[in-house]
Amino acid sequence: xxxxxxxxxxxxxxxxxxxxxxxxxxxxxxxxxxxxxxxxxxxxxxxxxxxxxxxxxxxxxxxxxxxxxxxxxxxxxxxxxxxxxxxxxxxxxxxxxxxxxxxxxxxxxxxxxxxxxxxxxxxxxxxxxxxxxxxxxxxxxxxxxxxxxxxxxxxxxxxxxxxxxxxxxxxxxxxxxxxxxxxxxxxxxxxxxxxxxxxxxxxxxxxxxxxxxxxxxxxxxxxxxxxxxxxxxxxxxxxxxxxxxxxxxxxxxxxxxxxxxxxxxxxxxxxxxxxxxxxxxxxxxxxxxxxxxxxxxxxxxxxxxxxxxxxxxxxxxxxxxxxxxxxxxxxxxxxxxxxxxxxxxxxxxxxxxxxxxxxxxxxxxxxxxxxxxxxxxxxxxxxx
Numbered sequence: 001x002x003x004x005x006x007x008x009x010x011x012x013x014x015x016x017x018x019x020x021x022x023x024x025x026x027x028x029x030x031x032x033x034x035x036x037x038x039x040x041x042x043x044x045x046x047x048x049x050x051x052x053x054x055x056x057x058x059x060x061x062x063x064x065x066x067x068x069x070x071x072x073x074x075x076x077x078x079x080x081x082x083x084x085x086x087x088x089x090x091x092x093x094x095x096x097x098x099x100x101x102x103x104x105x106x107x108x109x110x111x112x113x114x115x116x117x118x119x120x121x122x123x124x125x126x127x128x129x130x131x132x133x134x135x136x137x138x139x140x141x142x143x144x145x146x147x148x149x150x151x152x153x154x155x156x157x158x159x160x161x162x163x164x165x166x167x168x169x170x171x172x173x174x175x176x177x178x179x180x181x182x183x184x185x186x187x188x189x190x191x192x193x194x195x196x197x198x199x200x201x202x203x204x205x206x207x208x209x210x211x212x213x214x215x216x217x218x219x220x221x222x223x224x225x226x227x228x229x230x231x232x233x234x235x236x237x238x239x240x241x242x243x244x245x246x247x248x249x250x251x252x253x254x255x256x257x258x259x260x261x262x263x264x265x266x267x268x269x270x271x272x273x274x275x276x277x278x279x280x281x282x283x284x285x286x287x288x289x290x291x292x293x294x295x296x297x298x299x300x301x302x303x304x305x306x307x308x309x310x311x312x313x314x315x316x317x318x319x320x321x322x323x324x325x326x327x328x329x330x331x332x333x334x335x336x337x338x339x340x341x342x343x344x345x346x347x348x349x350x351x352x353x354x355x356x357x358x359x360x361x362x363x364x365x366x367x368x369x370x371x372x373x374x375x376x377x378x379x380x381x382x383x384x
Contacts, residue, residue, distance in 0.1 A: 010117035012097035013106055021092075028092045032082045035095040038102040039078050043071040043110055052076055055336035056258045064123045066116050073336045074110065074119065080331030081126055086323040087213075094122075129196050129207055130328040131239050157222060157315060164220040166197075176316075177227035178309040182241060182252050183277040184288060185229035192228045192236055193219055194321040214320035223318040239329040240270070243306065243322045250317065251295055252304040255329050271302045278304070 015021075022031040036048065045051045051072045066074065078098065085091035101107050107114055156171035170191035179186045195210045197219040207219065216224055226243070228236055235241040240255045254271050258264045278293045295303040308316055 010114060010121050011106075012118075013100040013104055015096050015100055022096065023092075025088065028088055028095065031092060031099065032095045035082055035099040035102070036079060038099055039075055039082075042102050042107070043075040045072065045075050048079070052079070052334060053258075055334070056261075064120065064127070066119050067111075069335070071110050074115075077119070077331065077335035078122070080334035081122060084327045084330045084334075086320070086327045125206060126331055127239075127328050129198065129210060130194075130325050131237065131332065157310065157312075160220070160222045161315075164218040164222070166220060169220040169222065169225060172222040172315075173225050173227040176222060176308055176310040179227070180229040180232050181226050181243075181306050182232040182236075182304065183229060183274050184281045184291075185232070185277065188230040190228050190230060190233040192226050192233050194224050194226065194317060194325045195219055210321070210324055214318050214324070216318060216321065221318075222315055224321050226317055235270075239332045242326045242329040243317065244303075244326055245319055245322065246295070246303065250306040250322070252306050254302055255333050256302075257333055267302075274304060 022028045040046070040048055055070075055072050055076045069077075082091065082095055082098070085094060101118075107118060109115070156168055156175045159168040160172035173191045174189065180189065195207055195214065195216070198204075198207065211217065211219065211224075214224075218224070226236075232241065235254075240257075242253055242255065243250050244253055245251075252274075254267065254274070256262065256264060256267045258267065261267070275293065278288075281288045282291065282293055291307055292305045295305055
């Protein structure tokens, strides 16, 4: 007879009563450093930087099948959470939980069921709301060619502001962005979500918390979306491209899967694809003539300027949602899990959705409460 009993959810330990709460950047950094020391000892890591470089040098699995992850991959995943959490409150909370949990028998050893449940819980919080597995994407409406009204309906943004939904999400993004924000392509455009639109009770709890933190009331708000071509959307959902904020403005970036090696051939090729496409449009069409292809040709050739057809910054991507997606990219990179290999396996514990169903009650308690006309684009044949 098969045992159908579900394993208990993992519970992090909080600091003992009376322990001072880390506040301020320096205190939080010290707490994170102590937690990283505990992590390194737990996984037998003597050289942190060397371990991260080694993880980045080989392909790793993309799914959270922890039996396929070496200790260095799992260390990189948890290290990434401590170094890339989107805000200081989250960073302090997880550093404290990991520090005190690793100091007890609550997490007895690598490879145990307790460790797997701990990793499942963190994956469901930091990665799953932003990443897609396999074919199809619940992070977008289906891609298609542009409608007969280029750039979306004139009332799309107003409609989305009043009652955001799947019906006006894409048309609002077409009106605001007009072209792919990465490569400036105008064919097969997707309405991509920053915080994903996914079904299921446990996922909904996580996503609702993320939306609350971002000050959004729906995943279909135009501020939670970006317009991307099919190719760029695939890279975005695979956590290999993201948006960042520099000097007060959005820039688009490619994840360097090495740690870091700016001369990595795959990274240079990925950046070059965007550069070449943008330069081609810049030279061939007046619509792009006033745009800057990259932020700085000499210093930042991989940082791409982001432009919006609608200048109303209140409708632009929500900066907190942008930071969540960026964090997911950088955390998953540090797990060595950014490649395409070994993507079709399961870990005996069921699907990712099944794993999430077992941790739904713990999700909330996991953290402390603390330009120009678009008509010039319509007849282009850029060889895309």
